Amino acid sequence: MKKYFLLTPGPTPIPPQVAQKESLPILHHRTDEFGQVFVEVINGLKYVFQTKNETLLMTSSGTGAMESTVANLLSPGDEVIVASSGVFGDRWAKICDAYGIKVIKLDSEWGRSVEPQNIEETLRSNPKIKAVFTTHTETSTGVVNDLKTIGEIVDKTEAVLVIDAISGLGAQTLYTDDWKLDVVVSGSQKGFMCAPGLAFVCISPKAWKYVETAKCPRFYWDYRRMKKSVSEKQTPFTPAVTLVVSLAESLRMIKEEGLEKIFARTHKLATVTRAALKSLNLKLFADEKCACDVLTSAMVPDGIEGGKIVKTLRQEFGISIAGGQEKLKGKIIRLAHMGYIDQFDLIVGFAGLEIVLGRLGHKVEPGRAVGVAEKILGEHDKNV
Ligand SMILES: Cc1ncc(COP(=O)(O)O)c(C=O)c1O
Numbered sequence: 001m002k003k004y005f006l007l008t009p010g011p012t013p014i015p016p017q018v019a020q021k022e023s024l025p026i027l028h029h030r031t032d033e034f035g036q037v038f039v040e041v042i043n044g045l046k047y048v049f050q051t052k053n054e055t056l057l058m059t060s061s062g063t064g065a066m067e068s069t070v071a072n073l074l075s076p077g078d079e080v081i082v083a084s085s086g087v088f089g090d091r092w093a094k095i096c097d098a099y100g101i102k103v104i105k106l107d108s109e110w111g112r113s114v115e116p117q118n119i120e121e122t123l124r125s126n127p128k129i130k131a132v133f134t135t136h137t138e139t140s141t142g143v144v145n146d147l148k149t150i151g152e153i154v155d156k157t158e159a160v161l162v163i164d165a166i167s168g169l170g171a172q173t174l175y176t177d178d179w180k181l182d183v184v185v186s187g188s189q190k191g192f193m194c195a196p197g198l199a200f201v202c203i204s205p206k207a208w209k210y211v212e213t214a215k216c217p218r219f220y221w222d223y224r225r226m227k228k229s230v231s232e233k234q235t236p237f238t239p240a241v242t243l244v245v246s247l248a249e250s251l252r253m254i255k256e257e258g259l260e261k262i263f264a265r266t267h268k269l270a271t272v273t274r275a276a277l278k279s280l281n282l283k284l285f286a287d288e289k290c291a292c293d294v295l296t297s298a299m300v301p302d303g304i305e306g307g308k309i310v311k312t313l314r315q316e317f318g319i320s321i322a323g324g325q326e327k328l329k330g331k332i333i334r335l336a337h338m339g340y341i342d343q344f345d346l347i348v349g350f351a352g353l354e355i356v357l358g359r360l361g362h363k364v365e366p367g368r369a370v371g372v373a374e375k376i377l378g379e380h381d382k383n384v
Contacts, residue, residue: 002318007349009139009167009295009322009336011189011196014246015253018193021246029241035233037248042230044251045200048169048192048259049184051176055202056226059240062166062187065199067095068221069162069183073131073207075215076100080131081122081159083114083150087140087325088164092133099216104129110141110328111297113290116149129159130210136184137168140325142286142297142334144172151180160207166190166199170254171266171338172293182207188243191262191294193250193339197240264383266293269337269346272376276350276369277335280357285332294338297324299331301362306330312356319352343377 006013027034038057045055058065074080078101082093085108096103104122108114114134123129132154137144147163154161160182165174169184170191176184182204189196203211203223211223225236254262270293274284277298285297300306306323307330313319324332335349350369358364 005319005348007321007335012339015340018246018250021249022242040248049176049202051202053202053204058199060199062199065185065201070095070099071216071218071221072223073210078130079128083134085114086138089135112287113143113145120153131160133162136165137292137294139167143290144292148179155180173263191339194247197243268384272373276373279368279372295336297332297334304360313352317352
């Protein structure tokens with residue numbers, strides 16, 4: 001027998017009460033019953049986004065919603081800034097390229113956050129810039145970007161700020177309206193504790209003006225049609241009804257716990273994980289000054305093949321963690337601590353890592369990371 005532990009930064013585990021909703025009979029999407037659930041979901045999403053702005057739901061992975069922002073806000077030939085420090089920041093530039101948008105790319109070293117000052121200077125010297133694209137938590141490296149500062153900078157210009165918060169929303173602080181974020185995108189399979197397949201986007205009044213004039217081709221992704229449907233308590237096309245019903249349940253759970261408590265709990269799990277991995281003499285990959293709360297990345301020790309750690313954990317112990325992507329393939333491991341992942345799931349992960357690292361030749365004292373984690377977890381924290 002092998003139990004299954006999912007510690008990857010998406011998809012993440014689903015609470016049983018959410019999974020149960022997926023087995024209910026399918027509602028027809030043009031009924032009042034579905035309409036009621038849909039309205040509850042849209043209101044719940046606005047709570048998680050911390051916004052009063054128009055909020056839309058799509059049946060798609062997160063990347064689809066990222067693409068929808070480019071299609072709805074821009075016209076071919078428009079100039080934009082993409083501030084990137086990893087795979088998902090780079091994805092914005094690839095999508096813009098596909099739509100004929102001119103990209104000024106501001107790259108930061110992987111493991112560090114994007115630099116707000118760089119964005120400010122670039123906006124100043126390029127007044128034609130229509131939009132600034134960046135990422136909330138960069139899942140490929142484990143850093144969080146300073147969206148509050150970037151929001152203040154972009155708000156002073158004609159450009160709109162577009163955020164990929166696919167891995168961070170509902171887990172790490174993000175306040176759409178207070179931080180002046182014009183467009184924020186997220187997906188169901190991470191902080192929302194749901195299965196993959198739904199994506200969300202909220203759009204400020206400033207960004208809606210762009211939606212009205214954009215010339216990029218759009219059909220399935222057309223926000224104007226989606227907005228009209230939301231006002232009729234439905235979606236333009238057949239949605240993933242089952243997922244919408246289960247999302248209503250996870251949003252109830254999120255509301256019941258409260259966002260601030262979730263942020264504090266996720267932060268504590270991040271603190272525990274960083275300490276546990278360091279105690280195994282693993283060097284953290286993300287600069288600790290900007291390490292995010294939703295996952296922790298650590299360097300693979302010299303002489304060990306990163307892929308082997310991930311594969312052995314999964315095949316022998318049923319524990320799924322993630323390796324590195326693109327230029328970090330084989331070089332880092334990534335453990336998630338967002339959504340429904342709790343302290344004891346992490347302790348299983350640490351124990352598994354101790355065994356596997358030891359077997360692969362890394363000097364490990366059995367129980368070391370688990371002991372460090374227990375010590376921190378045992379400290380009373382009134383915020384969590
Ligand atoms: C920050 C970020 N952006 C974009 C994506 C892509 O989302 P999806 O795989 O749902 O298209 C992910 C998923 O890992 C992510 O973490």
